[in-house]
Amino acid sequence: GQNIDQPTEMTATEGAIVQINCTYQTSGFNGLFWYQQHAGEAPTFLSYNVLDGLEEKGRFSSFLSRSKGYSYLLLKELQMKDSASYLCAPFSGSARQLTFGSGTQLTVLP
Amino acid sequence: IAGITQAPTSQILAAGRRMTLRCTQDMRHNAMYWYRQDLGLGLRLIHYSNTAGTTGKGEVPDGYSVSRANTDDFPLTLASAVPSQTSVYFCASSDRTSGGNNEQFFGPGTRLTVL
Numbered sequence A: 001g002q003n004i005d006q007p008t009e010m011t012a013t014e015g016a017i018v019q020i021n022c023t024y025q026t027s028g029f030n031g032l033f034w035y036q037q038h039a040g041e042a043p044t045f046l047s048y049n050v051l052d053g054l055e056e057k058g059r060f061s062s063f064l065s066r067s068k069g070y071s072y073l074l075l076k077e078l079q080m081k082d083s084a085s086y087l088c089a090p091f092s093g094s095a096r097q098l099t100f101g102s103g104t105q106l107t108v109l110p
Numbered sequence B: 001i002a003g004i005t006q007a008p009t010s011q012i013l014a015a016g017r018r019m020t021l022r023c024t025q026d027m028r029h030n031a032m033y034w035y036r037q038d039l040g041l042g043l044r045l046i047h048y049s050n051t052a053g054t055t056g057k058g059e060v061p062d063g064y065s066v067s068r069a070n071t072d073d074f075p076l077t078l079a080s081a082v083p084s085q086t087s088v089y090f091c092a093s094s095d096r097t098s099g100g101n102n103e104q105f106f107g108p109g110t111r112l113t114v115l
Helices: none
Strands: A002-005 A009-013 A018-026 A029-037 A044-049 A053-057 A060-065 A070-075 A084-092 A104-109 B004-007 B010-013 B019-025 B031-038 B042-049 B064-066 B076-078 B087-094 B104-106 B110-114
Touching (some): A018 A029, A044 A060, A044 A070, B019 B031, B019 B087, B019 B110
Parallel strands (some): A009 A104, B010 B110
Antiparallel strands (some): A002 A018, A018 A070, A053 A060, B031 B087, B064 B076
C-alpha cells in the first residue's frame, strides 16, 4: 500500500532556507521524486533520489533515508517565484508507478 | 509538437454527456498516464499504459476508459459524465526502458467542469 505524509502549508521569508519533510510507506519502494507545481500549471520535475543521502542541485537539495521512509526537500536563498506546491512522490519499482502526496503549499513572503 | 500536449484546455460539460480528453506526446516514451487533481487530494492515477497496446487501472478508474493504439496518443474517455468528475486532468509520459529514470513529464492539464 501507499501512505504519504507531508505538511499542508508552510510559510517562509525571501532569502531564507526552508525544509519540506515527507514520510512514506510504499510497497516495493525504488526511489523518491520531488515535483514543483505552480498554481494553474503542470507539475515539473525537481529531483529523484534512489540511494540514501543528499542530492544537491543549485538552490534545491533533496535527502532520502530508505530505512526511515523519510525524505526532505531543502530550498535555499528563497525567491518569490519559489511560492508553489511541492509534491513528494515515492516510486514503486514493483508497480512501476508514482504515488503523489497531497503537496505542501509554500508561500514565500517579502 | 514539443513534449506533451492536451486538448481541450478547459471544458464545461452537461452531466450524462460523453467526453474524450486528448493527450499526445512526441518524446517516444513508452509509458503514459492519466491523473486527476482535486483540492486537498493531490494527484490520483486513473489509468496508465506501459506500452502501446496495453492499459491498466490506477487508483480511481471507475467511470473512465482509455486506449493506446500507438505510442504517441493516449485518450481518456468519460462515457457518461457525472459532477464528481469535475477536476483538473493531467496526462503524463515517461521512459520506462532500462536506461530511463522513470521521470514523468506532464501535459498542461485539462480543466473539466461537469454540471
